Every structure is written in C-alpha cells, then in structure tokens.
Amino acid sequence: MKYIVYLCIGNRYNEWRNNMGNSNTALTEAVYYILLALQEPLHGYGIMQQTSSLSNGRLSISAGTLYGALSNLLEKGWITPYGESEGQDGRRKQYQITDAGKEVLKAELERLEELVENGRKYIK
Amino acid sequence: MKTSKILIRWFVDFDKEEAWLNEQSAKGWGFWHTNGVIYRFKACQPGEFIYQIDFDEKKSAVGEDYVVFRNSCGDSFVHQWKSKIYWKRKSADGPFETEGNTVAKLQLTSKAFNFHLRSFIGLTVIVAIAYLILNPLGRYLPESVFSHWLTDFSAGLSFGILCFQMIVLLPVLTRLRKKMNSLIKQLY
Numbered sequence: 442m443k444y445i446v447y448l449c450i451g452n453r454y455n456e457w458r459n460n461m462g463n464s465n466t467a468l469t470e471a472v473y474y475i476l477l478a479l480q481e482p483l484h485g486y487g488i489m490q491q492t493s494s495l496s497n498g499r500l501s502i503s504a505g506t507l508y509g510a511l512s513n514l515l516e517k518g519w520i521t522p523y524g525e526s527e528g529q530d531g532r533r534k535q536y537q538i539t540d541a542g543k544e545v546l547k548a549e550l551e552r553l554e555e556l557v558e559n560g561r562k563y564i565k
Numbered sequence: 566m567k568t569s570k571i572l573i574r575w576f577v578d579f580d581k582e583e584a585w586l587n588e589q590s591a592k593g594w595g596f597w598h599t600n601g602v603i604y605r606f607k608a609c610q611p612g613e614f615i616y617q618i619d620f621d622e623k624k625s626a627v628g629e630d631y632v633v634f635r636n637s638c639g640d641s642f643v644h645q646w647k648s649k650i651y652w653k654r655k656s657a658d659g660p661f662e663t664e665g666n667t668v669a670k671l672q673l674t675s676k677a678f679n680f681h682l683r684s685f686i687g688l689t690v691i692v693a694i695a696y697l698i699l700n701p702l703g704r705y706l707p708e709s710v711f712s713h714w715l716t717d718f719s720a721g722l723s724f725g726i727l728c729f730q731m732i733v734l735l736p737v738l739t740r741l742r743k744k745m746n747s748l749i750k751q752l753y
Contacts, residue, residue, distance in 0.1 A: 503662040504638035506669040
C-alpha cells in the first residue's frame with residue numbers, strides 16, 4: 442500500500458537512498474567516519490564519540506541520524522553486529538565493519554586521493 | 566512562584582513547533598507533555614535544555630529499540646505522541662547535530678513526510694468506509710431516525726475529512742516534498 446502511494450506522491454529521499462546503493466556515488470561524510478570508527482567494535486555511543494574525536498569535534502552525528510545510518514549500513518552488509526550483547530552493557534549492541542565495508546572504504550579512499558591529487562596539481 | 570504552565574497550540578509544521586519549544590525553554594519553561602494541542606511545561610533554568618522533534622522508525626535492520634538506542638547515546642526521551650518523539654538534552658552538552666548536516670535533515674524530513682502520509686492514508690480509509698459502507702447502509706435500512714442519521718453522518722464525515730485533507734494535509738505533504746527536493750539539490 443505504502444509503495445503504491447510512493448509511486449503517486451513519491452518520497453524523494455527513498456528514491457535518492459535507493460539510487461545511492463546501486464551506483465558508485467561518494468560516501469557521505471557521516472558514513473565515511475562511521476565506517477572508519479567501526480574498524481574496531483563499538484556500540485552507538487562509542488561511535489558518536491569516535492567520529493567526533495576523529496574529526497576533532499567538527500562532525501557531531503545525532504543519535505537519530507546514527508540509527509538511520511546503521512540500519513542502512515546493515516542492510517547493505519557493510520557492517521555487522523559484533524558478538525553477543527551481554528555483560529555490563531546490558532542490551533547495547535556492538536557493531537563492526539565487514540570485508541565488503543572495508544572494500545568500500547578503500548575505494549572511497551582512492552577516490553578521495555585522486556581528488557586531492559588533482560586539486561594539488563590543477564588549482565592555481 | 567508558578568512552577569508549571571499549560572499552553573494551547575496546534576502545529577502542522579514540526580520545524581516551527583521545535584523552534585517554539587526551544588523558545589519556551591529559553592524563557593525558563595521546560596516542555597514535558599503534550600496531546601497534540603495542550604502543551605504542559607515545568608519551570609527550568611532559562612535555556613537549560615534544547616529540544617528536538619523526531620519521528621519513530623518502525624522497521625529497521627538495527628535490532629535495538631529506537632528510544633532505547635537514543636537514550637543510551639545521551640539524549641533524554643521526553644514524550645511520545647503518536648509516532649512523534651520529543652527529545653531533550655542539556656544545552657551544555659552541545660547541539661544535537663552539526664549545523665548543516667544535509668543528509669540528517671533530509672532523513673528527518675523524510676520521516677515527517679511518512680508520518681503525514683500515514684495519517685493521509687488512514688483518513689482516506691475512513692472516508693472510504695463512510696462513503697462506501699455506512700452511506701449505502703443508511704439508505705438500505707428501513708426508514709428511521711437512525712438510518713437518516715447514518716446517511717447524514719457518513720456524508721458529513723467524508724466531506725469534512727476530505728476538506729481537512731485538501732486544506733491541511735496536502736499542502737504539508739507538498740511542502741515537505743519540496744523541502745526534500747531542495748535538500749537533495751544541495752547534496753550535489
């Protein structure tokens with residue numbers, strides 16, 4: 442039902458999000474930093490702190506944004522839940538990057554390096 | 566001195582509602598409860614809290630509950646009305662999000678769009694029931710006060726809802742869609 446209505450009225454965000462998955466568009470800043478942070482297993486709050494410290498406090502992601510981003514990344518298989526959620530953390534889940542996620546990170550790094558290189562070369 | 570107050574407002578635009586709550590907080594009134602029309606406040610230090618309005622996500626690949634997840638990340642849950650969730654945090658802890666995070670704004674707008682779309686669909690179903698079931702039923706039933714009432718009531722109900730959809734919901738949906746379009750343009 443929902444999708445029939447989408448066809449008529451159209452939620453542009455969903456269209457945009459679906460297109461993002463299929464083509465090799467650039468990662469958003471938030472996604473890039475989340476993937477960087479998840480090279481070691483972290484739970485939600487840890488990711489927020491890590492992204493903030495990696496970017497020297499420039500980028501702060503709200504928990505709401507993070508939740509949506511994590512769910513996107515899990516659907517794409519770029520990250521995976523880590524271990525069983527037990528112990529002191531109670532129900533808090535931890536996440537970790539997958540091999541597919543690492544590939545994406547490497548590809549993105551190459552793309553960024555190309556941008557930087559060309560920028561250095563051609564910006565006068 | 567008064568420690569609580571009640572204000573009556575009705576918002577369609579969640580951006581304006583959020584700005585209004587923050588304004589009240591700056592004046593020393595911390596929001597804690599609403600039923601969509603009546604807003605209840607408790608006295609707090611002026612500017613002690615900042616507020617954010619958000620919409621619940623039903624299905625998600627993340628196994629954790631949305632409210633539990635956000636609470637564990639340092640935002641305090643204030644109140645939920647339908648799938649609209651109110652969050653607050655101490656102003657001292659900094660803003661919810663870096664200003665100008667377009668993707669985050671886009672995501673929030675999309676959630677708001679879905680929220681209004683759901684009410685639109687729900688109301689359409691009510692109109693359909695009123696017009697296709699109750700109205701014929703009123704005509705079919707033997708002549709009585711009840712059958713007259715049923716025909717009038719269903720006609721009035723569907724007309725009223727259709728007016729509400731046209732005057733309030735459609736403009737909101739169009740505006741949110743335009744906002745999404747302009748945010749997507751900003752990304753490229």
